[in-house]
Amino acid sequence: MRFHSPSIQYFHAVRRTGSIRAAARLLNVASSAVSRQILKLEQEVGSPLFERNARGLTLTTVGEMLARHVMNVLQDLDRFRSDVASLSGVWHGTVSIACIESLTESVLPDLIASHRTRARRVSFTTEVMGSSDVLEALRRGEADIGIAIALRHPPDLRQVALKRxxxxxxxxxxxxxxxxxxxxxxxxxxxxxxxxxxxxxxxxxxxxxxxxxxxxxxxxxxxxxxxxxxxxxxxxxxxxxxxxxxxxxxxxxxxxxxxxxxxxxxxxWSDLGIYVRAERTLPAFTESFLQELVRQLGERERQENAAYQPNG
Amino acid sequence: MRFHSPSIQYFHAVRRTGSIRAAARLLNVASSAVSRQILKLEQEVGSPLFERNARGLTLTTVGEMLARHVMNVLQDLDRFRSDVASLSGVWHGTVSIACIESLTESVLPDLIASHRTRARRVSFTTEVMGSSDVLEALRRGEADIGIAIALRHPPDLRQVALKRxxxxxxxxxxxxxxxxxxxxxxxxxxxxxxxxxxxxxxxxxxxxxxxxxxxxxxxxxxxxxxxxxxxxxxxxxxxxxxxxxxxxxxxxxxxxxxxxxxxxxxxxWSDLGIYVRAERTLPAFTESFLQELVRQLGERERQENAAYQPNG
DNA sequence: TATAGCTGTTGCCGAAACGGCAGCAACATG
DNA sequence: CATGTTGCTGCCGTTTCGGCAACAGCTATA
Known part of the structure; x- marks a missing residue:
């Protein structure tokens, strides 16, 4: 099911690893093959995509634009795959979450546990980090859902919910x-x-x-x-x-x-935001978990704030 | 700048024309080449994408899913191209509009004329049709912006604005x-x-x-x-x-x-809706025109409704 | 019922693209 | 200065792609 040209995949690997040879190792191909695909891409776009430093490659402005497009393509391919899979059988896939530490105590474990009883083939990857790193992980496509303190968020992320x-x-x-x-x-x-x-x-x-x-x-x-x-x-x-x-x-x-x-x-107030890459359609099982997360957090918000009302 | 595999493009052409040979003519290649790419795609997806009728091809359920993905890819490629182009020079591209007849009298011509004085390299394609056809044209990727009477709209379209x-x-x-x-x-x-x-x-x-x-x-x-x-x-x-x-x-x-x-x-009331494909990021020049369209229609809404207020 | 016209598919074969191997120069690190 | 890294480039075998022609299946028309 890899019907996208190698250039796309190779470019994505080079962007993530920051090096042609490392990308080649990741892809199990010769580094020359990767190098040539990148050169071909640059020729077709008509502009260099990477700056060649002595110690690896860095994206140019045009390169970042292409990276955005490639990420859209690969993430949507992912969604398509899971859509086809869910057509004939059970949901299965992985939800990747980046969040700050506050969530790990009860919200996230409760939610993941309850979600797995209903959809057993959906697995989870959660990584705890700082709020700004959460946003960065989302932008880089390293996480599907991000939960962080709601500061001003970049335009390529969408704030799904805001809970205080x-x-x-x-x-x-x-x-x-x-x-x-x-x-x-x-x-x-x-x-x-x-x-x-x-x-x-x-x-x-x-x-x-x-x-x-x-x-x-x-x-x-x-x-x-x-x-x-x-x-x-x-x-x-x-x-x-x-x-x-x-x-x-x-x-x-x-x-x-x-x-x-x-x-x-x-x-x-401490504002907690739930984020998702804006230019993306989530797979059905990820979207389902997201909805539940928003609902649960809303519930907690209601309960905890009601407990300290003037008349509570 | 065609860095996507031929299968994608061929599939897209076949879907639009509903026939392999017609797609081949459109693409200036032999029909056998198109046929083989479709067969290869079906093998990789693991399921037939088209139903072969005697008079052409119709999408299967999986085929429609792939069509959605391919449309997302090609439309985003389009946006990427225009983003790169706008980096080194003037905006240029085409805004494709599908709308109902009411708009052709003053709203649309005024808007297009004023927009072209500022962005001369942006051209327009407008097609007048019924409300349901407007939505269908959007879904099929045949238009960028749709203006129609606001009925219940399918989930793959986004209602940018609603004016009464x-x-x-x-x-x-x-x-x-x-x-x-x-x-x-x-x-x-x-x-x-x-x-x-x-x-x-x-x-x-x-x-x-x-x-x-x-x-x-x-x-x-x-x-x-x-x-x-x-x-x-x-x-x-x-x-x-x-x-x-x-x-x-x-x-x-x-x-x-x-x-x-x-x-x-x-x-x-007659509710007028402005629609856009939901799973899509518009090119900058299209987005700009869209904003202006919404603003102008809002202006008209305000003016015309104020003219018939009880106290007007 | 026969014919013409359309459909998608399949061998065959040349051309283009892909990828592996080895070696190159450039730079960083020790 | 030696060593390890980087990306790049001939050379060459393999794979993929695409054009030509022929085939079977279907429809509409005469």
């Missing part, structure tokens, strides 16, 4: 703040805090708020792992800041208490 | 009704009327309203040409029914008067 969750403080059950319903940032900063490093998006959400305060005390601990921050908070080391999503149901019977942040009377 | 215009009666200046601001259907039916044939969408808009009336008099004249109906009305033959869009500025200095229809106190 309250940012809050995470403290041990014995912590002096633990009895409050909500907390302000000032109240937290009176205690030792566990700050996120700039590579986590929580940093970028809190930084502007902290900058507004008159005094900015030194953070006790800085970390780049949501998990580590949570465990530190549970041991009473200090106050951590997270979305409630990342804590989920553990907070009920565990040492942790989640206190929604209150900034001058209004909540502090 | 008032349906009204069209009478000669000397007609007894001509002095009214608005008219009801009953009032019109007291005179000879020029009815649309079922192939025009006006028929489907008026039919349910006429069916509600107690008496349904015989129509004086039936026609399938908006133009003919307008000319007949101008000669005082009877009352025609149209959207104001189809009359436009001519009504000012001509023999015609447009009277918005009043149905039990509320206007009768």
């Amino acid at each position: 969750f309250r940012l809050g403080a995470l403290v041990a059950r014995e912590h002096p703040l633990a009895r409050r319903k909500t907390v302000t940032l000032e109240q937290c900063l009176a205690f030792p805090v566990i700050h996120a490093l700039p590579e986590l998006s929580i940093y970028h959400l809190l930084q502007p708020l902290i900058a507004q305060l008159s005094e900015t005390p030194e953070p006790a601990i800085q970390a780049n792992s949501i998990d580590l921050m949570r465990e530190l908070a549970a041991r009473g080391v200090g106050v951590a800041f997270q979305t409630q999503l990342g804590i989920g149901r553990l907070s009920h019977d565990a040492q942790l208490v989640f206190l929604p942040l209150d900034n001058a009377g209004s909540p502090v | 215009f008032r349906l009204g009666a069209l009478v000669a200046r000397e007609h007894p009704l001509a002095r009214r601001k608005t008219v009801t259907l009953e009032q019109c039916l007291a005179f000879p009327v020029i009815h649309a044939l079922p192939e025009l969408s006006i028929y489907h808009l008026l039919q349910p309203l006429i069916a509600q009336l107690s008496e349904t008099p015989e129509p004086a004249i039936q026609a399938n040409s908006i133009d003919l109906m307008r000319e007949l009305a101008a000669r005082g033959v009877g009352v025609a029914f149209q959207t104001q869009l189809g009359i436009g500025r001519l009504s000012h200095d001509a023999q015609l008067v447009f009277l918005p229809l009043d149905n039990a106190g509320s206007p009768v």
Whole structure:
């Protein structure tokens, strides 16, 4: 079922590996064959597609345009294949997800588990990374679905849904703040805090708020792992800041208490976006999972925000 | 710049012409070559793509799936080509429009003329047809932009915009009704009327309203040409029914008067939809024209509806 | 019923494209 | 300076593609 010219496939491999010889190894062909196909492509397009550095190849502007087209073609080929397969039998294929750490605690495992009971031949690949890396993985075609903090997203990605969750403080059950319903940032900063490093998006959400305060005390601990921050908070080391999503149901019977942040009377939101490459039609089984993901996240959004309403 | 395998192109040609030999003539190759490529494709997909009738070929279910993929590929190739071209110089290409007759009077010619003063190398192909044919032409990839009466549209088309215009009666200046601001259907039916044939969408808009009336008099004249109906009305033959869009500025200095229809106190709307194939990214110059079309139609919608407000 | 005209398919064969092997120059790294 | 990497290029066998002609199946017309 490979009815597209070798040039397309070879170009795609060279773009991904950044080298002709590496692409040749990947494709199990001689490097000369790959080299010639690239040269032929460049001749047909009428413009160089790669810049030849001593240590590999980099895309030119025209090359990036072609890469976009080739990605559209190959991803749509993928969809076509799965469409034909689903015509005669069960769904089967792989859903590739790129997401930030907050999802790994309950949302994603619950969802994948429940989805696999219904569609057993659909497997999953999930990779955890930073928000900007999530978007980049999508653009490069390395993931089908991306979940990240919703910053401004590039035009070649489509924001399927946008869900807001309250940012809050995470403290041990014995912590002096633990009895409050909500907390302000000032109240937290009176205690030792566990700050996120700039590579986590929580940093970028809190930084502007902290900058507004008159005094900015030194953070006790800085970390780049949501998990580590949570465990530190549970041991009473200090106050951590997270979305409630990342804590989920553990907070009920565990040492942790989640206190929604209150900034001058209004909540502090963390916007979670679900992304997909814009120029793409998803295979049916991927689309189905996506719908379910959006629905589940919407459910969580509703529940968690209702729990902290003025009249809740 | 033809870096896609011949099978793709041949398949596309066969689908369009419905015959291998006709496709071969179109492609300037021997019919045997085309036949072999189709057979090879069917072998690779693992399923027949066409049903062989004595008088040509018809797509099977799998064939339709492949046709969809191939269309996506070729249309995106087209976009890539125009993107590369626009990189080094002026926009050039062709915008292909399928629309219903109402647009040809003023909206489309005005828009095309003004667009060509700014982008001289962009040419236009417009074809007038019925609403359902507009959607079909889009699905078959024979048009880039479609404008039709907004009925329920298939999922593979995207409704870019939806504009509502008032349906009204069209009478000669000397007609007894001509002095009214608005008219009801009953009032019109007291005179000879020029009815649309079922192939025009006006028929489907008026039919349910006429069916509600107690008496349904015989129509004086039936026609399938908006133009003919307008000319007949101008000669005082009877009352025609149209959207104001189809009359436009001519009504000012001509023999015609447009009277918005009043149905039990509320206007009768004719919804105009602008459509595009969903699984497609338009070339930049096409997208630009599309935006302008939507803007202009929105402007007309605002103007014409404001002219008949209760307080206007 | 016979004929003419259309359909898609198939051998045969030359031409074009593809791909593997080995060797080249250019650059980076040690 | 030696070694390992990069991409590129003759040479040549294999594969694929495409044109020509002939074939069988069907339809419409005479």
